[in-house]
Amino acid sequence: MTETAPQRRRRQSPTAQELRIWRDFIETTEALRSELASRLQSESSLSTGDYAVLLALSEAPERQLRSSDLATSIGWERSRLSHHLGRMERRGLIRREECATDNRGAVVVLSPTGADSFRSASVPHLRAIRELFIDALTPEQLVAASEVTGALRAHLESTGADEHDR
Amino acid sequence: MTETAPQRRRRQSPTAQELRIWRDFIETTEALRSELASRLQSESSLSTGDYAVLLALSEAPERQLRSSDLATSIGWERSRLSHHLGRMERRGLIRREECATDNRGAVVVLSPTGADSFRSASVPHLRAIRELFIDALTPEQLVAASEVTGALRAHLESTGADEHDR
DNA sequence: ATGATGTAATTGAAATGTCAATTAGGAGGA
DNA sequence: TCCTCCTAATTGACATTTCAATTACATCAT
Numbered sequence: 092m093t094e095t096a097p098q099r100r101r102r103q104s105p106t107a108q109e110l111r112i113w114r115d116f117i118e119t120t121e122a123l124r125s126e127l128a129s130r131l132q133s134e135s136s137l138s139t140g141d142y143a144v145l146l147a148l149s150e151a152p153e154r155q156l157r158s159s160d161l162a163t164s165i166g167w168e169r170s171r172l173s174h175h176l177g178r179m180e181r182r183g184l185i186r187r188e189e190c191a192t193d194n195r196g197a198v199v200v201l202s203p204t205g206a207d208s209f210r211s212a213s214v215p216h217l218r219a220i221r222e223l224f225i226d227a228l229t230p231e232q233l234v235a236a237s238e239v240t241g242a243l244r245a246h247l248e249s250t251g252a253d254e255h256d257r
Numbered sequence: 258m259t260e261t262a263p264q265r266r267r268r269q270s271p272t273a274q275e276l277r278i279w280r281d282f283i284e285t286t287e288a289l290r291s292e293l294a295s296r297l298q299s300e301s302s303l304s305t306g307d308y309a310v311l312l313a314l315s316e317a318p319e320r321q322l323r324s325s326d327l328a329t330s331i332g333w334e335r336s337r338l339s340h341h342l343g344r345m346e347r348r349g350l351i352r353r354e355e356c357a358t359d360n361r362g363a364v365v366v367l368s369p370t371g372a373d374s375f376r377s378a379s380v381p382h383l384r385a386i387r388e389l390f391i392d393a394l395t396p397e398q399l400v401a402a403s404e405v406t407g408a409l410r411a412h413l414e415s416t417g418a419d420e421h422d423r
Numbered sequence: 424a425t426g427a428t429g430t431a432a433t434t435g436a437a438a439t440g441t442c443a444a445t446t447a448g449g450a451g452g453a
Numbered sequence: 454t455c456c457t458c459c460t461a462a463t464t465g466a467c468a469t470t471t472c473a474a475t476t477a478c479a480t481c482a483t
Contacts, residue, residue, distance in 0.1 A: 104383040109391050112403045116390070119410045120286040122332065126413065140439080159461060166284065171440055173463055178438080195448045195461045217270040224282070225275050227412030228405060235401035237278045239394060244285045246393030247292060306469085325431060337470055339433050344468085361431045361478045 123223060130219045135212035140175055141184065142216065143167075145209035148185065148201040155200040157190065184208060289389060296385045301378035306341055307350065308382065311375035314351065314367035321366040323356065350374060 105113065128139045137145070143165045148154050156164065162172045176199060179185050184205035190196030201209075228236060271279065294305045303311070309331045314320055322330070328338045342365060345351050350371035356362030367375075394402060 103387065104380075105387045105391050109399070110383075110386070112399060112406070113386055113390055115406045115410065116402060117286075117290065118332065119406045119413070120283075121290075122413055123409060124283065124287075138439085157461085158463095166288065168441075169462065170442075170464085174439075177463090190461090193449075193461075195446095197462065214270075217276075220276070220279055221269065221271045222416065223413060224279055224409070225271050227409050229408075232401075232405050232408055233275070233278060235398075236282060236405045239398050239402045239405065240278070240281045240285045242395075242398055243289060243390070243393050244281065247285070247288055247389065250388065304469090323431085334471075335432065336434085336472080340469075343433090356431090359431075359479075361476095363432065 126223060127216075127219055131212065131216050134215040135208070137208060137212045141179060142209070142212060144172075144175065144179060144199075145184065145201065145205055145212075148199065149206065149209055151201075154206070155188075155198050158187075158197045158199055161199055179205070292389060293382075293385055297378065297382050300381040301374070303374060303378045307345060308375070308378060310338075310341065310345060310365075311350065311367065311371055311378075314365065315372065315375055317367075320372070321354075321364050324353075324363045324365055327365055345371070 104110075124139075131137060131139055131142060144161065147161055147164045148156060158172065158176070159169060162169050165172075167175075176185060176187065180187060183202060186200045186202055188198045188200055190198050225233065290305075297303060297305055297308060310327065313327055313330045314322060324338065324342070325335060328335050331338075333341075342351060342353065346353060349368060352366045352368055354364045354366055356364050391399065
């Protein structure tokens with residue numbers, strides 16, 4: 092075939108080969124996520140959700156964050172975070188305090204217990220990341236992965252949610 | 258071999274840079290998954306779970322599968338599938354029939370309604386895959402993505418669940 | 424046959440996630 | 454001020470997922 096088709100293919104369905112790559116991609120990332128989650132669970136009694144929250148708090152100045160900043164930082168919906176924080180608070184992993192500068196606001200604070208849980212969970216978790224992700228790839232592949240990720244993210248941010256809905 | 262340090266690094270925590278790549282990777286794939294899910298939802302009244310089930314059934318001989326084969330094929334736990342099939346059956350997307358060769362077994366059958374829903378959902382869904390994944394990458398990046406996926410999967414299968422638990 | 428062991432699928436309960444209100448307070452203009 | 458509109462966070466109802474039994478049948482060795 093001499094090229095007339097390529098333009099016409101845009102925005103159409105993927106080819107069989109593209110689709111195979113897509114499926115492998117999405118299935119593999121899902122398998123990876125789920126293996127990591129189950130290891131975390133069994134080694135630490137933290138879920139990946141707990142871990143994400145604790146990680147964000149550990150990295151925050153004063154180990155605390157406004158609830159909506161936390162939500163943005165880990166990419167969760169506010170209501171999901173709210174429910175989850177309730178559960179984590181019951182377990183003593185975090186506290187919620189009133190915000191001094193905005194009376195509507197809440198500040199989520201990492202508790203000492205939470206900090207401990209996070210620290211001890213992070214050792215095996217980081218090891219698992221190395222084992223399942225880093226060690227699986229050659230240095231070149233790691234770079235390639237990073238570039239692919241960047242391209243996907245950039246594209247997602249530009250054409251992502253907005254473009255589609257308007 | 259003159260190497261002593263490289264060995265020592267194995268199984269240790271990732272470096273800061275490796276970790277950044279990991280985080281971008283996992284967050285981006287998650288964002289991608291979630292954008293796709295929300296588009297599918299709004300364009301078709303099927304969830305990605307529904308879609309996965311219907312896809313597997315559409316591709317199966319006779320458009321039907323043993324329940325556990327279906328579970329394996331889409332990588333779900335049996336109980337999750339069971340609950341989900343219950344909901345899909347109530348909506349008329351699938352039927353469950355007794356298995357002739359094994360009285361314990363159930364055969365999940367794609368209903369005409371399910372086939373229709375799947376067909377009409379797949380058009381916008383495939384377009385979204387092209388738009389958000391395929392079109393985001395150069396042909397070289399697509400190849401790179403495929404190689405990375407392959408490496409991850411291979412590694413996951415060899416060291417994955419077993420090695421860790423024994 | 425029968426009893427031990429394994430597999431197919433479902434169930435119920437608890438944990439988690441989503442969606443649509445709702446509550447409460449900030450911010451700016453007439 | 455007071456009214457309107459916006460934002461922060463939570464709540465409740467409901468959908469989904471996980472986990473630990475449970476039910477029912479198959480398989481195999483005795």
